[in-house]
Amino acid sequence: MRFQREIVKVKEARARLLPHINELDTEILPLSQCHGRTLAEEITAPIPLPHFRRSSMDGFAIQARATKGATKENPVWLKVLETIPCGNVPRCEITDTTASRIMTGAAVPDSADAVVMLEMTQTAVKNGETYVGVEREIAPGTNVAAIGEELEQGTLLLHKGRRIGPGEIALLATFGHAQVKVYRKPRVAIFATGSELLEADAPLEPGKIRNSNSYMLYSLLLDCGAEPLMQPILPDDVSQAQTAILQAMETADLVITTGGVSVGDYDILVDIFERWDGQMLFNKLAMRPGSPTTVGVRNNRFLFALSGNPGACFVGFELFVRPVILGMMGKTEFDLPLITASMAVDFTKPSGFERYVRGIYQIEDGRVYVRPAGLEKSSVTLTIRDTNCLIIVPPGGRGVKKGDQVQVLMLKKLE
Known part of the structure; x- marks a missing residue:
């Protein structure tokens, strides 16, 4: 297997992954804990938005027909009945001789069909009563958001598999989703292999390098929405590495290794794939960098053996690991743009x-x-x-x- 490898194109390799991607379990979380998580159900609008006729300006609720012929020099005067702040229900009926002071976002009275902007009016007090003078003709519907103008009831808001960010949080809160069904985060074990590796905080030694790949993968996994599980560095010992990797595959949803996949004497992942009882999907790609990238499946769990070279490890993750993780969280479209x-x-x-x-x-x-x-x-x-x-x-x-x-x-x- 070390030298006799089938060369597989990238498109074909990605296709071989698809039948083995299984969605994870789901959980219900408070909305405040859902940022960065992935929706496990489709969300539709249970009510129209807005669900009442809403003023889009500070001004006066009126009947539009009452303003016929109004000009700045000859305004139409209407008696002000009440003030309608946000959150209050209108109490007075509007006629063609009356108006109500109204705030942006407040409910428009059923008997009104328009809102005139405050800037287009003047006010006066006569015999203790307040009057508003409208300085121009106003068309019906002006500055009134109709019921369902933004969204009709039953409209699909969010697809299953969508990553939840600020905009999604706002929609979920608007429509009363205080508890949200999301996919469990994939638990991904990360192993770096190689006796030449040092921990990030270790002093440098002749001929050795610090382990950067594990930390890079940790960050990439967080970016995907997964739960990374950092594991100890594995030395170039086949039996020790195989035991650790197979144990991790029993508890993690997916395992990533970096290093040890080429044809050298110390490339131990090649020996592990020869010994194990899983299925190898591919071990040679028609691509650079990362040609020896190897992927297998055992008990419905992936083992990704990525290159030890940082650039190749990075590319291998983006092309092969990220799509699988997104698929485990319900994504059906996970190709990079x-x-x-x-x-x-x-x-x-x-x-x-x-x-x-x-x-x-x-x-x-x-x-x-x-x-x-x-x-x-x-x-x-x-x-x-x-x-x-x-x-x-x-x-x-x-x-x-x-x-x-x-x-x-x-x-x-x-x-």
Whole structure:
């Protein structure tokens, strides 16, 4: 298996993941605890919005026909019956000789069909009574939000599988969802392998490096809405690593390892996949970086063996791990957004496989341009800091030139 590997294209590899993605259990949480969680049910509007005729201005509720012929020089005078603040129910009936002072957001009397802005009126007091002078003709419906103007009853508000953010929180509160059904967070165990690795707080030693991949994966998992479970660094010992990984697969929903997937003498994940009783989905991809990325399934749980090179680990997560995690939380559309952009610079590094270049997009004069985030080597960590897209460079010897159109996977929204 170490040298005789079936080469699988990225599209085919992603397709092999799909039959094994299973939705997780759900739980009910208070709305205040739902930020960043994923809806496990569709939410429809139980009432129209607004559910009463609502004033959209500070002014006076009137009958529009009463203002016929009104001008600034010859206003129509109406007797003010009451003041209607927000939250109060109107008490007085409006006629063509009366009006009610009303605030923005307050309920418009059933007998009124318009609200005239305060700025279009003048007031006077006569014999202890307040009168408002309307200085122009007002059309029926002016400054009155009709029942259901924003949303009709039964309208689909939020799809199942939607990530809950500030806008979703506002809608859920508006329609009385104090308790919300959400998917349980996937519990994901993270193992870094390699006797050369040190913990992040350890002093450097000759020939050794600090473990950055586990922390990067931890952050990426939080961004997905998962619950990352940091595990101890595994040495280059097959039996010890296999025991730890298989134990983690009994309790976690998914396991990610980084390192040990290539063809070297100390690439222990290759030996583990040869020994285990699970199903291997693929172990060689027609892509750069991360060609030896390996994925298997055991007892309906994924084991993702990503490259130990930080750049390749990052790309492997975005292409393969993120979709699975989103699918476990009810997402049915989890592909990264794909756009076409223009190369801002030459990229002439040849590759026999399709290459996913960590890139930076920018918008100039309404067009999207992309460039590599820096030195394109799978072992480079610095470029991950600035990457907001993956530039897809077709296989072949020439790479792409400045001005060429390329396909780009967006990791962050266009801004």
